[in-house]
Amino acid sequence: MELLAQQILNGLVTGSVYSLVALGLTLTYGTLQVPNFAHGHLYMWGAYLSYTLMSSAGFNYWAAMAVSITVLALAGVALERLVFRPLRNDSPVNAMIAALGVMLFLEAVAQNIWGEEFRHLESPYGGVVSVFGLLVTAHRLILLGTAAVLMVALLLFLTRTIAGSAIRATAQNREGALLVGIDTNRVAMTTFAISAGLAAFAGSLVAPISLVYPSMGAMITLKAFAIVVLGGMGSVPGALVGGYLLALAESLGGTYVSATYQDLVAFVVLALVFTFKPSGLFKESV
Amino acid sequence: MKYGAGAALAIAVVLPLVVPNAYYLEILTQAYVFAISACGLNVILGFAGQLSLAHAGFFGIGAYTVALLATKAGVTFWAGVPAGIALSAVIGFVVGSICLRSKGHYFAIFTMAVGLIINLIIQKWESLTHGHVGVIGIPGPGAIGPIHFESGIARSYLALVCLALTLVATTRLLRSPVGRTMVAVRESEPLAAAIGLDVMAAKRLAFTISAALAGLAGGLYAGFIGFLGPESSNIEMTFNTLLYVMVGGIGSVVGPVAGTFIVYGLSQVLQVLQHYQMVIFGLALVLLILFMPKGLAGVFRRPSTQPTPLAESASLRAGSSKKGDK
Amino acid sequence: MLNVRDLTVSYGSFQAAREINFEVREGELVVLLGANGAGKTTVFRALSGLTRAGAGSRIEFAGRDLSSATPRAIVDAGMSHCPEGRKLFPALSVLTNLRLGAYRCPDRADIDRRLERVMALFPTLSTRTGDPAGALSGGQQQMVAIGRALMAEPRILLLDEPSVSLAPKVVRQVLETVAAINRAGTMVLLAEQNAYAALEIAQRGYVLENGRIVLDGAAADLMQHDEVRRAYMGA
Amino acid sequence: SSSGGGNETVTIGFTGPLSGGAALYGRNVLDGLEMAAADINDAGGVSVGGRHVKIAIVPLDDRYFPNESATNAKRLVHQNSAPIVFCPHSGGILAIQGFNASEPSFIVGAYSSEPQILESGNPLTLMIPPKYPIYFDAFAQTMIDSKGKRLGRIPGAHAYAKEWTKGFSAVWESKGGTVLTNNEIDYNTTTDFSSVASKALSEKPDVLFVGGPSQATALVIKAAREQGFKGGFVVMDQAKFEEMNKLVPMAMLENSVGVMPTVHHPDFRAARFVEKYHLKKGADRDPPREVSLTYGAMRVLARAMELAGTATDARAIHARADEAARTLPDEFKPSELLGVDATGHMMQTTVAAHVVGGKFVPLYLKQNE
């Protein structure tokens, strides 16, 4: 029983990270249909920046995170402007190749800057707290809370405001969007900025409970793709719920089935779902 | 075009004789092998318009078939390769039948999952595949009558012959009614169905052929390298093959071959840069795709007088999978 | 008000519009006639900034030079365009499509008022507001496209074959509404296959052929013009 | 092998992971080689037949993929005429062994403690680290004596960890210990180790067996401690205390057994080596074990070249490796070297460590062949 509770808690923590990463990917891949395989590498960069600012420049955790999010948001803008915008009218496969190039580039640059060594960011909230008899570090609780708040805010922004609709309108018919006065270039850049900022946020949150290294984003990218597609391309609630469910499935599956196959859970679930429902569980968002 | 093909063939025939040493020969041979796999991916992606990310999985199936048959059952390379092709094709047929019911991005990510699962099965099924340790001591092709295949040159020619056959086959396919059907499906599924084309059958056929070619490439690879690990079927391998196809030019028959030589060659050349290798390689990819969005083949193709319309590029937009018309 | 001088548009080496001159004066409804491929859509696209006009072209609206303005600036200047091919957002709801028509309008209450007006014009849409636009019938989608253009409450409305795919009864309604909007002060530039119906509500018209304006005049005169009657009215 | 200007150079190849998750490990192995090469060159190079030959290390990245190791090795041998190619992973080594004895032949400098490498009977292999079974007995005995008999297991999912786990578990049981569930996980891709730690701890183990890259292993230990685990850890030889200590305090490592950090190695040669390393890389960086071992191996092979009187003939060099290891002056050794056995294994005294009261207590291991 205690084990179950502990695993659910662990699942929620990992789930917060998955959801944040998947949410960012939903914006670029689900909505703008840019298969950004470099997404997890933005997450890696976010983690490294926070780490560097804290360990070498003496920033406090939140300040470091804020700077890191800002820098990555700008990087997202640059990425859209320089790489993905020129490819807008080509097949999405082209954008995918470009994303792979960006991914290799980001990883190699990170390795040149920070070396091969695994880094670890010390959270200021290192203490262990007991919640209903379960031992957790304070940082994990903070992670759970901040992630949830941010996600709800973003969900409301995207689904309840006209600015949110403008993003989806741009993706569905760019000329139509131009005709109603939407600055589609700005929308695309904003979308990438939010997406990359979210990745940086997730990376900075996860750094204290995990390791920071150049290839830390590879696996999570693949999982995020699975989550985005399972949740219904472009559906924000789908990505959020999907992230948590996947992490719970992993931690429970890892406990009660076998930890060896944990990484496979996402893909087996996806394969099963699509075998029986070829167009996915959910319709695309409206 | 005719002259171009002739010149390319002449170069390909002479190349193994003039390269300075065994290392170059090895690279050349591997490039031929990877090019076969790229041609396979081109059939499903370029002809039929379906982005399969399970491609390396089939490469791995072909490779492991040859490797395991040889090391565990003493089956020769010559019997193992056809077996590998057959197994890849059969599994490709089954997987295709299931995955192809999904469309666009869903299909791409579905096959990505399938590819990862195949790779993980190879990794984890240790009693059969030796997991991470891999299969060592895979015998290469044995002599056929007076022709021996021990030397790098002989193997290189063997790979070249296989590649040439692949090219002839895919060219004939593309220019036949069967290929036209695939292209029609790529352009518009509802229209293709309305004019009496069996959309599913066409896609499944393309998928099966692409799996078979990946299996052929994998089988050759296992026999030539003599060692096989699970990374032969991982997603990076799929991505690499995709790079070959896209840089070369999607849909054109020889594009993938040129792409393989450029990208694989580039990655070998850049090795000397050590730390900066991937920095440059990543940048090069982005620039290649930015400045040659249609690949090399696009550069040489006579430009259309009309710009491409902004219309949705049909097959990869999951959203356009709605039935019926409007 | 809208003053177009020497408008030239090329697609690659092909000139789809060649040194076109025309104007729409305050309060006017002007028709653009032309066979398929004459260049009507090209003119509309150039006006709303979707296609770049060639060098030397000049588009002036309400005293402002819009020759190289962005589509957004053009919308802000008071032009709204119902395009050929509808260009809806298929996965967004009908309601969101319409609301986005008033994207540049900050006033919520005003948007609701405009919505009501559009719904009154196309009652069929009011039962479908929550459905994705892509699930509507062809004609219903055309209604959404017209509605979306109306949502901007522009100073000039550009309508590129608004009646395509609409049932006869609705065609009449749409044209009547356009006439009414025009009477209320909005300028209209209209391209329409049904030349007769269009000329009936217009004050003036221009005839396009192979990217050039070959004829212009008062609507009543054009209606009597033999060539026009033969080529565009099927008479 | 020779370049202009009278300055003769021999290329020594390296193929290993220099990017990706195992890059640090590859870099460390390479560091030892480069450091040795620099020292040798500073002293004038290798003297063969009266000539002085400098050593140039050419590293190529194989991203831990055996097929790329093989291609790289071919490149190093055919392009650069390298008589020796080092490789730090068993897959790559096995792949390279497939052709290293054919012409031109070259020595495989195998940095891997996987016994299979020697079992293949390759005539030109030099295996550098001790085979891992050497640790089993001492580790098991120490922990059973000090902490108890229930062994929980959270090993990595890679082949090396699997073999280790299997062998160690058998020894543990043979000493009357109980082996609990094997919670194998991928140390390279797991983001959060809490859940696997929770699971292992739910069985109330006295001792936890952990093992993967140092940093990930440290996080497993951290997760277990944070969930209240008070027992000891058996740390597989892949992870290093000195690296783990950068992530977790010594207090968390209390009661662990693992490889002795080079800085705390009781041997006087090791102390001297550490000093030298500090001079080169700065006092804040301690040499990882890979550096000291590959440094020694490069020294041995350079000496073997001198003894054989050739810098290019791999067979001749390999034949003198044993003699070279025995006769290598102490100042060139990072620890005690006993020679190279008939299978090509470099023999050395091996010392492990038991963390007691924040100190590394040496555990002397029997060289049981």
Place this chain on the structure above:
Amino acid sequence: MLLEALRLRKAFGGLCAVDEVDFAVEAGSITGIIGPNGAGKTTFFNLISRALPVTSGRIMFDGEDVTNLQPHHIARRGVARTFQATTLFGDATALENVLVGYRQRTSSGVWDALVRSARLAREEHEAHAVAHETLAFVGLTDSAERLARDLTQEQQKRLAMALAIVARPRLLLLDEPSAGINADQTRGLIALVEKIAATGITVLLIEHQMQMVMHLCRRIMVLDYGKKIADGTPEEIRNDPAVLEAYLGHK
């Protein structure tokens, strides 16, 4: 009767797009379907051409139940269609479009392609002949080598019809062939439809252009909210009060 729809129904969620429609089409006729926007006309076509599954009811073609056939199967039995928004293979030439339209009549497969069999050669020859003939029939001989997307609207409509009739269907479904075409060119299109009908192909036509419907059709069905509200000769339809109310509007 060539085609019969029996209590045919199609629901999208709560919306009944085609509601219990009974309808029959006589072989050799030109029949029209009209109705307000969203009445279910296109959906009716989608059901017959099997692009959408039916909710209930049956479809009989040439006396056989074809309700559950796949789209390509019904096409091969002789039901061809055009789409409301002109749909073509834009990046292919007009000739290539028509060639692929003929594919359903040929049977050479992968093997024939690989060995270049005699059958393949024969069929290719035949396909080219038929394709050129069809292009000539619709008046596009001169445009055979042009890309479909470079053609004018009207030429595209003609090409769409060529694509539909190249395989000699028995029933041709035309969805708003005149949309976006001006009056003058509409006359040419009317002539083409008559010419197609004269070759023995039964035509079923959706149109909002009243002159065209009234001119071509001997019989017209009117749909409204998915229901059949009238079915008769042009004269009867023109004067039917329900039709006037729902569709034509009071004059």
